[in-house]
Amino acid sequence: MRTSALFVLAALAFSILAGAIEALSARREQRSLKKKWAVLHPLARHRVRSVRYPLSAEALYHVGLFFGFLFVTYVGGLLLKVIHSSVAHWF
Numbered sequence: 001m002r003t004s005a006l007f008v009l010a011a012l013a014f015s016i017l018a019g020a021i022e023a024l025s026a027r028r029e030q031r032s033l034k035k036k037w038a039v040l041h042p043l044a045r046h047r048v049r050s051v052r053y054p055l056s057a058e059a060l061y062h063v064g065l066f067f068g069f070l071f072v073t074y075v076g077g078l079l080l081k082v083i084h085s086s087v088a089h090w091f
């Protein structure tokens with residue numbers, strides 16, 4: 001039970017960290033685009049559209065990261081158990 005709680009906490013921290021990194025990179029990209037728009041011709045603004053996903057899609061993405069982290073961690077734990085049991089027979 002304690003291990004499951006640690007995995008859930010680690011998955012939650014991972015998804016929050018991924019969201020923070022994504023938000024920072026999006027903000028940085030917007031700043032760089034604003035600097036570029038000042039130099040380019042005003043009509044060029046209509047060619048590039050910034051895609052904003054709805055909040056529900058972003059939430060689904062982070063929920064997917066959460067469960068993906070849990071799944072990968074679980075499979076990794078099972079793999080480590082199999083490797084440990086196979087190596088334990090040799091010694």
